[in-house]
Amino acid sequence: MGIISWIVLxxxxxxxxxxxxxxxGSGMLMDIVLGIVxxxxxxxxxxxxxxxxxxxxxxxxxxxxxxxxxxxxxVYQAVTGSRRTY
Numbered sequence: 001m002g003i004i005s006w007i008v009l010x011x012x013x014x015x016x017x018x019x020x021x022x023x024x025g026s027g028m029l030m031d032i033v034l035g036i037v038x039x040x041x042x043x044x045x046x047x048x049x050x051x052x053x054x055x056x057x058x059x060x061x062x063x064x065x066x067x068x069x070x071x072x073x074x075v076y077q078a079v080t081g082s083r084r085t086y
Contacts (some may be wrong), residue, residue, distance in 0.1 A: 041068035
């Protein structure tokens, strides 16, 4: 995947994760960073479970990246103690 694909995948995955955990977005830049880190974490976890990692710009990869981003966001909130409630 090219850098543009990673950014778009990261934006989509980060936005989905932010909506699932916070019910609001975290801002475009934070959503992109969260989604890219989530794609790496989700790909690692999925590969460790034998499911295959992020393979390209497709629905499976978006789901894996979003789940990884949810994990990253929950860990981030646990470490920093920050939590938005709306």
